[in-house]
Amino acid sequence: xxxxxxxxxxxxxxxxxxxxxxxxxxxxxxxxxxxxxxxxxxxxxxxxxxxxxxxxxxxxxxxxxxxxxxxxxxxxxxxxxxxxxxxxxxxxxxxxxxxxxxxxxxxxxxxxxxxxxxxxxxxxxxxxxxxxxxxxxxxxxxxxxxxxxxxxxxxxxxxxxxxxxxxxxxxxxxxxxxxxxxxxxxxxxxxxxxxxxxxxxxxxxxxxxxxx
Numbered sequence: 001x002x003x004x005x006x007x008x009x010x011x012x013x014x015x016x017x018x019x020x021x022x023x024x025x026x027x028x029x030x031x032x033x034x035x036x037x038x039x040x041x042x043x044x045x046x047x048x049x050x051x052x053x054x055x056x057x058x059x060x061x062x063x064x065x066x067x068x069x070x071x072x073x074x075x076x077x078x079x080x081x082x083x084x085x086x087x088x089x090x091x092x093x094x095x096x097x098x099x100x101x102x103x104x105x106x107x108x109x110x111x112x113x114x115x116x117x118x119x120x121x122x123x124x125x126x127x128x129x130x131x132x133x134x135x136x137x138x139x140x141x142x143x144x145x146x147x148x149x150x151x152x153x154x155x156x157x158x159x160x161x162x163x164x165x166x167x168x169x170x171x172x173x174x175x176x177x178x179x180x181x182x183x184x185x186x187x188x189x190x191x192x193x194x195x196x197x198x199x200x201x202x203x204x205x206x207x208x209x210x211x212x
Contacts, residue, residue, distance in 0.1 A: 011049050018056050023103025027116040054119050064104035065130040083144035098181045109181040113171040163195045
């Protein structure tokens with residue numbers, strides 16, 4: 001076996017063990033010792049391939065984001081014409097990811113709702129491509145809806161971004177600490193519906209002007 005192949009196999013073994021540890025314990029609680037024990041890996045060999053716990057965690061995050069992005073692409077969601085069906089397909093891909101890739105989904109969830117402070121900037125950069133996928137989905141979905149008079153796509157995108165930020169941040173509140181990816185995805189469908197279609201029937205005379 002060539003050296004390049006041995007190196008690839010070793011790095012995959014380390015990454016698999018790290019994925020399980022970080023997926024179960026998170027960044028702060030998961031340790032290099034845990035990873036070495038999980039994968040029966042020599043500590044020196046681990047550090048030869050991944051120079052730090054932070055670098056290894058980011059590699060796990062990158063692999064997780066790439067897997068979710070591949071699933072979105074395979075789902076061909078943008079080809080769906082009906083906005084409601086498109087939203088359902090998008091949520092179904094996310095739900096399947098949580099169900100079939102529990103460790104990966106927990107790493108992505110942690111980085112969405114409570115990214116490790118020490119590597120917050122690196123986490124944001126690593127998730128940039130996946131964030132772009134989500135923004136593309138939102139734009140495509142909005143293009144299938146008749147927006148209210150005076151509301152442009154950029155206005156709607158900004159609003160959805162604010163709702164998403166508040167929604168994700170809510171999972172870091174003490175009362176929600178025990179909730180994870182499954183709970184997040186269960187609530188996401190309702191929040192997406194509220195953001196796009198509102199929560200109340202509004203007679204024309206009750207509509208608040210943008211100037212207020």
